[in-house]
Amino acid sequence: MVYTAESDPLCYPGTTVLRNKLDLTDQSELDEFETTMFVLRSEEPWPEGNLDVTHYLALHHHLFQDVFDWGGEIRTIRIGKGGNWFCYPEFIANELNRIFQELARADYFEGLTPANFAAQAAHLLAEINAIHPFREGNGRTQLTFLALLARHVGLPFNAEVLDRERVIEAMIESFAGSEQPLATLIFDIVTEP
Numbered sequence: 001m002v003y004t005a006e007s008d009p010l011c012y013p014g015t016t017v018l019r020n021k022l023d024l025t026d027q028s029e030l031d032e033f034e035t036t037m038f039v040l041r042s043e044e045p046w047p048e049g050n051l052d053v054t055h056y057l058a059l060h061h062h063l064f065q066d067v068f069d070w071g072g073e074i075r076t077i078r079i080g081k082g083g084n085w086f087c088y089p090e091f092i093a094n095e096l097n098r099i100f101q102e103l104a105r106a107d108y109f110e111g112l113t114p115a116n117f118a119a120q121a122a123h124l125l126a127e128i129n130a131i132h133p134f135r136e137g138n139g140r141t142q143l144t145f146l147a148l149l150a151r152h153v154g155l156p157f158n159a160e161v162l163d164r165e166r167v168i169e170a171m172i173e174s175f176a177g178s179e180q181p182l183a184t185l186i187f188d189i190v191t192e193p
């Protein structure tokens with residue numbers, strides 16, 4: 001996805017194409033490579049972990065290890081999308097720790113009704129999106145982590161509900177302070193069709 005970014009050492013000079021392991025300098029070729037590898041890696045078993053920051057970073061590393069050298073690493077430049085600036089890099093580690101401590105304190109959403117799970121998971125995802133820890137691959141890591149959480153609490157994860165436009169709209173609304181569309185989307189994902 002195209003970002004508002006400062007001059008970016010992770011890109012090939014004079015372009016907005018991220019340096020990658022195949023040295024593809026054409027954005028559409030990189031997109032295709034990224035998608036292929038993401039799909040392959042997401043069909044493999046995901047890294048084991050404790051639903052904490054380390055686990056979240058390991059998940060991103062797993063999904064993007066074939067494409068970028070910095071899979072699982074926190075970004076170091078400021079980025080935004082559509083006029084929304086995400087967390088400044090110097091605060092990302094602390095913010096991630098804070099939000100994942102909240103998740104632990106909430107017992108990883110165990111034992112909640114689907115509606116309550118959806119509301120709490122919407123808040124978690126909205127926070128993680130506002131932090132946007134990685135230079136790329138945030139949306140896909142968010143949704144993979146949501147699938148992990150649903151599995152952890154024994155709820156289904158109906159991936160066919162994931163309409164791209166609906167996800168992005170709900171995320172943008174959550175950034176603006178309204179988490180309800182995201183909660184409704186997650187409710188639809190974790191309840192049987």
Ligand SMILES: Nc1ncnc2c1ncn2[C@@H]1O[C@H](COP(=O)(O)OP(=O)(O)OP(=O)(O)O)[C@@H](O)[C@H]1O
Pocket residue numbers: 001081082083084129134135136137138139140141142167168169171172175
């Ligand atoms: N204007 C915006 N404000 C806040 N969040 C946004 C905005 N536009 C998109 N997003 C969210 O940012 C995330 C996408 O981030 P990023 O591009 O790093 O992830 P990706 O996995 O590479 O891409 P995608 O999720 O689009 O496949 C998604 O959760 C998306 O909903």
